[in-house]
Amino acid sequence: MFEATDIIHAYSRADAIDEGQLIDVSERAKHAGGNMMGFKVPVAMTSAVWESLVAWHCDGSPSERQQHEERRLGDVLYVAFEAASQQRNESLVEFIVDVLEQAESGPIVEPTHVVMTIGPGDTPEPVITIMLPEED
Template sequence: MANEDFNVIYSYSRKQAIEDGILVDVTEEAKAHGFKVHTVVTDNLYHRYIEVPTGLQAEGQSTVGRLHDVLVLALFAARSSKGTDRVYFKVDFLMEPGRSETVDIIAHIGPGDAAEPVLTIMLPEDD
């Protein structure tokens, strides 16, 4: 059965998800780390872990630094994998002075709105 046999009731594009804030475009930062495709992180990952919790700026934490950690570890995981569209890795985030949280993260490469390869970095519950 061909796709033409189905009526699409609703479709939500990646572009719309970025405009709505469901996905956070980090392509420029990702390119600086060696990624070659359009890259986003889910808003859940971004707002829960990449954005610095209140009071941690004095501990040397920054959103730029936390995003850097995610991107570098995603790149290492991607480079060590072969023949898969997703990789799993862990990142330790300082959540308050003296307390870190180890977070499972997924990086998935798949088709974008125009079937081009795109990367989405997310928490398991965002999958």
């Protein structure tokens, strides 16, 4: 039906990671929950998820920011891992992450709806992508 010359444009997962649209968190995801029982396939999250759930925008030194982001990333991956464990045979898993945000009145917890998909990446091998519900 189609031939290789018929492709007008292709945007790979590797391209999305190279351009910062996806953030590869595979190494950290292997240790979701602080143990070696984490994800066994590559995991990436969209830059929107990173900004909403992981990035720390409050005052502090770069090392404090990194510590906050590392904890927040660990929390997201732990909740994602637990949700995936409970919905083993699903290719789309929905879950909620409680995110601590700084407000003028003090810290508040913001529940954020997140989705995770598992399917083929640039090859037939499975990959996981964590994204906001409005992303595709």
